[in-house]
Amino acid sequence: MTRSIRDLLTPSRLLLGVAAGSFAAGLGAWLAAEPALADWLWTAGIVPVLASLVVAVVRDLLRGETGVDLIAALSMAGALLLGEHLAGIVVALMYAGGTVLEEYAQRRARQELTALLGRAPRLAWREREGGLEEVPVEAVRVGDRLVVRSGGMVPVDGLLLDEAALLDEAALTGEPLPVRHGTGARLRSGSLNAGQPFRIAATATAAASTYAGIVRLVEAAQAGKAPFMRLADRYALLFLPATLLLAGAAWLLSGDPTRALAVLVVATPCPLILAAPVAIVAGVSAAARRGILVKGGGPLEALAGVRTLIFDKTGTLTTGRARLLRIERREGPEQEELLRLAASLDQFSGHPMAAAILDAARERGLRLSSAEAVQEAPGAGIAGRIEGREVRLGGLALVAADAAPPWATALARRADREGHSAVFLAIDGVLAGALVMADQIRMESPRALRALRRAGIGRIVMLSGDRRDVAEAVAAALGVDTVLAERSPEDKIDAVRAERAEAPTVMVGDGVNDAPALAAADVGVAMGVRGAAAASEAADMVLLVDRLDRLGEAIAIARRTRRIALQSVLAGMALSGVGMIAAALGWLPPVAGALAQEAIDVAVILNALRALVDGRGRVALLPPARVRELEAEHVALAPLLDRMRRTADRLGEGDGAALAGELAALERALREQVLPHERDDETRLHPRLAGLLGGRDPMAAISRTHREIVHLARRFHRLAGDAADGEGAENLIELRRTLYALEAILRLHFAQEDEIYDSIAGEAGGGRRLAGGSAPGAGEQAATAAPGGPQRREGRPLA
Missing domain, CATH: 1.20.120 (Four Helix Bundle (Hemerythrin (Met), subunit A))
Incomplete structure (x- = not known):
């Protein structure tokens, strides 16, 4: 049997098929004047559903829990004992259908940790006499000398043996710009080599390294999260004892057990079993149409009650990509010409910083030239000849190798303090200026946070692995309540748990380093377009559209869905209460009670389906x-x-x-x-x-x-x-x-x-710039920087 067939033929779906088939076959026999055969066929449909239900009820009782399932079990068992087979199969059919709906609403759209584990380093290149050997990462021992190739991942934690290494640590720290490390620096597993090959001495095994620790944190956070209590079960705590008391009283006062069965059949909580899951499924569908993937009914219900939001900074509140902030000109050509020359040279580099410079030149409609004799120095910059002029682009050490003028040194220091990156440009040996690069606040972030405030979010926290001064600059621009900077994945989990202790909490992030915190939150939300797959796997909800303002829409949809589900449940319980009283007085026999319950079901389900509409109405748009x-x-x-x-x-x-x-x-x-x-x-x-x-x-x-x-x-x-x-x-x-x-x-x-x-x-508009932030100099700019340690942010990282 293939995997797709196994996924289709789940136990709950098989039970629904058995109940539906038995009901149809029994109805045919009854119409053919074969009541005995009809009763036998209906019994064949009731028994497997009842058996499955009894197992579930016993399991819940052993855990000290109870819910709406107990009433359904008593109804089916009573129907069999009293020979009311039609009433019993109707209850069985409704229960099996509700179980399938609830399973669909709550089923996650992935296997836990699949992508996170899939990204983990698996192979390493170990130095041996006579050359290199490829070994499984589990075979690496402390002290082994390893080679990390260009574009490869650091397999285990280790000390850098070579002069320099340029690493993309965005997945671990959130730092959007590559970080340059010097000899002796401690490198962490899971970082990507964005420069030339280098050697490390292993300081930990794979199991004890950084990346494996993050995987363990996610597993522990998910295991430690309290299970979500269904809306139906919460109301069953009141409905169940009232139903049993009324059924017992009807039997005791009338002496007729059929009245008790009729009460149980009418009371079979199909508004609880069906209405709430239908509303949740409808809400999940409404969210999906807006590019919001909600992985089940539990997260959607939890989202409706959140009061605190925790945001990661880089890639969530900011774009997570470098963008030209300004051009500093000192000698030679004008600013536009400096940018044109830099972009012409960067056509020959595949580095993200080069891509940002090329984007800036294209936005300004600059005509680029071809370059000759291009050379790229690892971790320093790039040089070449353009239109007969020698052009050098990169860090200050490469561009002004002899002596950097005071203005350049001051600019480099100021850029580092502000969390920016200065890319210097020299023409024919003369330092002409610099391009200042930065990560920027997303265009929609201020508007999204204002909308969340209006939606009743009382506390907004920004959580980041970046330096405090950089994080506080972003927080000041956005008006968040609290800034938690320089936090490791372990620290992020502690911060989330502390906020959860005060109020229901959402965590929003996009990197591998955010995955443990996403798993620990009441609802974890991942930015899924450019975010790490690990974050999407650990999250309960994924924003498939790269817009933070969709989070506000998701909360609005969740609250509307919960409101509709609650309306359906309460209305259904009220109508069932009227029917139960009629049954207790002998006015409704079991079969008539089952049919009356069916009418109630149709009414509450139709109401629940209103959640398919997100309730926003028509919004006027610019083309x-x-x-x-x-x-x-x-x-x-x-x-x-x-x-x-x-x-x-x-x-x-x-x-x-x-x-x-x-x-x-x-x-x-x-x-x-x-x-x-x-x-x-x-x-x-x-x-x-x-x-x-x-x-x-x-x-x-x-x-x-x-x-x-x-x-x-x-x-x-x-x-x-x-x-x-x-x-x-x-x-x-x-x-x-x-x-x-x-x-x-x-x-x-x-x-x-x-x-x-x-x-x-419109949906196709505005998105072009979301990946790059505001227009150059648009007022709200911020950059990220790596945490402290033996490292520095390079002015012009290499591909």
Whole structure:
């Protein structure tokens, strides 16, 4: 029997097939005037369902638990004893159908830890006399000398023997940029070699290494999570004793056991057995249509009650990818030319940092050239000849090998403090400038957190393995309640458990290092598009669309689903209560009671199916093409903002005539590019956006920013004219202030508009930029850095 057939023919589905077949066959015999055969066929369907149910009930009772199943078991057993076979098979059919539905709703869509274990290192290259030998990772012993190939995984924990190693540790620490290690550094298993081959001396066996420890943490966290109590079972604690008491009273007062059976049949909690699972299945389906994979009914019910959210930082609240933040120019060509040369050289590198530089050049529509004599130095950078010029790109040690100028050293230190990465560029031996790279806050993160607050989330915690100063910068931009930085996978589990002790908690992450915490939370949520497979395996819910705002939708769907399930359960119990009283008074015999219960079932199931609709209603959207067009307008204006800051920095220095020419060029750009752009937004675009957003005046704040931009542009025009007429130092100070203010408000304004565009973009719109964050200089920027230790973040890592 193949695996797919085994998965299809589960015990619960076989029982449902037996019950349905027996019911149909018995009904045919009854219609053919063969009542004895009908009773025999119905009994054949009742017995296996009852036997399975008795086993489950006994198992629950031994654990000190009870639920709705006990009433169904008593109904079927009583029907057999009293010869009410039709009533018994109806109960059996309903129970078997409810079990299949519940199994489908709660079944996880994977085998636990499959991907996590599948990613674990399995082979290692060990040095022996005469060369290398490939051995199973379990055969590695402490002290063995191993070689880690390019693109390979560090098989066990060890000490670096060579001069340098460049590792991608994103899966372990969340650090989005590769980390350079020096001789003697302790390397952890599970890291990927992003540079040249290197050697390590093993300091631990595979079982005692970092990656194996993470696997054990996930297993322990999942095993330690308390089982979820079904909604139906919670209400059964009240419904069960009331039913047994009424059935016993009806038998005792009437002396007729059939009345007790009728009460049990009418009371058979099909609203509990069927309505809640149907609503949960419908809710899971509604979530799936929005790109939210919920692995069963338990997580969906738990999600409806969460009050605390814990977010990993990198890849969850931030993009997890490097992006050009700004261009620092000191000598030679202008900024656009520096970026063009860097991107032309990086065409020959497959490193993620090179991809980020190429993306920035393409966004600006720069024409790239071919490079010759390209050489890439491990862990340092890349060099080549472009259009007859010698170009070097990378860390300061490679680009300024002889003596780094003070400005470059200061920039490297400042970038490291801010968690950024500085990629320096030299042309014909002269250090010309640097490209500052950073991970950025996701476009939708602020909006998603605001929506979660409105949804009743009382506490938001950011959990990260990054440095505290970097994590706190992101937290300040987003307004989270608590920051927990520099946390290992073990620390993350402790943090999740501490929050769970206070309130139901969701953990959101995307890396291997997040997997144990995801497994420990009440509901673990994985960002599944670019996140590690291990995180998706350990999580209860996966966001298949790379948008954090879908988490708010998931919570809304979960709460609506729970509300509908509760309505169905309570309405069904109320109707069943009326029927039970009628049965106790002798007005409903068992078969009529079973049919009445069927009518109640149909009503509550139809109500439960309302959960198929997510309840959001129709949302007005901008066409995707228009969203991309609006984004491109801001990207095209980004170099002008960089030029404003550069000019402001240089006011009062250098050639006065050249500075006057630069001020005139800026004034012209403002008059011909920025002000027409803002005027068009104010008169044509924003009225339409207001109609899509709704409310009294949703664009009021943006309109106020427009007016301030116009005011600052007019002030700049007057001050620039005064500077051209030879006004003194005081005028230059005011001019510098105005330029700084204008640049800052334009960046903030563009970021605000981009967030609005993204919020009302069609499914195909807005997503292009989510992978890379906001437009360059969009105001909210953050970067990640690796935890402390014998390592440093390299200015230009290698492929």
